[in-house]
Amino acid sequence: MTASKDLLSKTRGQSTYQAILTAIRDGIYRPGDPLREEEVATRLGVSRTPVREALGRLQEKGLLEAAPGRGVAVSILSMQQIFELYAMREELEGVVARFAARHATEAEIANLERLNARFSASEDPKVAAQWNRQFHARLYDAARNRYLRQAVEDLQETIALLPDTTFIQPGRTTTATEEHVAIIDAIRRRDPEGAEKAAVGHIKAALEVRLVITRAET
Secondary structure, rough: HHHHHHHHHHHHHHEEEEEEEEEEEOOOOOOOOEOOOOHHHHOOOOHHHHHHHHHHHHHHHHHHHHHOOEEEEEEOOHHHHHHHHHHHHHHHHHHHHHHHHHHHHOHHHHHHHHHHHHHHHHHHHHHHHHHHHHHHHHHHHHHHHHHHHHHHHHHHHOOOOOOOHHHOOHHHHHHHHHHHHHHHHHHOOOOOHHHHHHHHHHHHHHHHHHHHHHHOOO
């Protein structure tokens, strides 16, 4: 019975953690916003215990920071942190694409094309961002390396702190679609170096758009 309760508590804590992370990613909680246990628990329909545990875990990962007085707030990334974040994205996404060029099946490549088509057709930036995450998630699957995937997913959690999606920038969805095509084409040719180069270029382009958005907001 105790083991069952522990498992249930762990599952509830994990789902609460993911729900708060999704709320940050979706802009419900924006950088600098305070998060109070009672308010979060009410919004998610859970008790304060899993919320308290989730907030503590998010703070340990640097996604939340101590707020003036009591409580926590969504962390605000400095410009230097943004550069560091994208530098790591370049390295990791490049390796992901390199591995995918070696291991992706034809079915996985076809699925990447389908996801990119859905992404390209998205007129709502938030919808485009969702399809983009699906595209990259399937790319991580195709890389066939659980440790690399974990490293990328941990980085993706920090990326959730970036306010707004880069797809709010006019024309970015179109250029990102073309960058995805370059990655897919290199994977289909079984060209690890070409796939890595295309993926790194994709992240560099995303950084340029991110800097334009960030500077416009400051």
